Amino acid sequence: MCRHAAITGWGFCVPEKVLTNYDLEKMVDTSDEWIRTRTGIVERRIASSDQTTSSMGVIAAQRALDKAHLAAIDLDLILCATCTPDHLIPATACLIQHELGAVNAAALDINAACSGFVYALVTASQFIMSGTYDRVLIVAAETLSRFVNWQDRNTCILFGDGAGAVLLEATDQDGGLVSSVLGAQGDVGRLLTIEGGGSAKPANPDTLANGEHCIRMKGNEVFKFAVRSMGQTAKQAIDKAGLKPEDIRKVIPHQANIRIIKATQEALGIPWEKVFVNVDRYGNTSAASVPIALCEFLETEEVSPGDNLLFVAFGGGLTWGAAVVRWIDVESHISERVEGPYAI
Ligand SMILES: CC(C)(COP(=O)(O)OP(=O)(O)OC[C@H]1O[C@@H](n2cnc3c(N)ncnc32)[C@H](O)[C@@H]1OP(=O)(O)O)[C@@H](O)C(=O)NCCC(=O)NCCS
Structure with a gap:
């Protein structure tokens, strides 16, 4: 029997607070027209003071578990894709594990910035396809608003907060992760960084005064890198799957x-x-953007078993990744789980 790693649950959570382009006009020298035409962004969600990466992640995770009709104790592993963790230690995945009560799950964070979800999806799939684990929860969550310099119009207009979660399960249905491409190129040019607060530049009055705990970006260079890497990576993943672009049901970039x-x-x-x-x-909700988009896609359109979805992302690091995932018959997987080879 062939083991595949398929998506069987999904959920997302975004803060209630909406920050519009018009709100930003009152904060920095920008305009709704500039932001819309250069980025396509109209509004973004901002975490309230009591919301964190882990708290949004827990809500998204619980929704994914509910969708899959699983309990937290059934999980073998939790991967949290984030570049805005609650703390340096403990890992945000450990906080999520505790809040969910996923006492049987190992937990770790993955930081590939905005490519984090694709990296986590590929990593989780390896654990499943190798037979190590049967159920892996991926939580991709970010609170970028806490790392944005709200006086820097180059960056503060771009980012938002939120979380998306996906449950991957072992199945013998022909589907799940079909192909993937991951890549990285160390960002020696400092195109996209948060330099302060790590071991190279521990927090001190100077790093604070210099705003080194906030996102810095050379937007135009990141833009060129993104345009190049997204198209190339997407094509490579489709090729590796033995497919043509027209065989893809939906691209979720x-x-x-x-x-x-x-x-x-x-x-x-x-x-x-x-x-x-x-x-x-x-x-831009960084790692959370692809799973949030996946959830909204699944809310608005019908997906059939056999449909191929393409996830593609780029981000700080620099990193990039793409994955082709074939949809399985989720309902029959869940109903067979009670008695089948992957019974709990
Ligand atoms: C940031 C980004 C929208 C800027 O668009 P752009 O077309 O590249 O614009 P430029 O950087 O060439 O800047 C053009 C001008 O607009 C100005 N500008 C920048 N932000 C502005 C804002 N919010 N409002 C008004 N003007 C702004 C710049 O200062 C510059 O002015 P100048 O020519 O007088 O110096 C675009 O480069 C981008 O999206 N980059 C990728 C960012 C990204 O995705 N990062 C996350 C990676 S996961």
């Missing part, structure tokens, strides 16, 4: 900028209707 998404669509030569977009409502 990292939601950073509508122009980057458009360039990816053009590189693939697929119709715009095949690309899921919600960057207008959430901005």
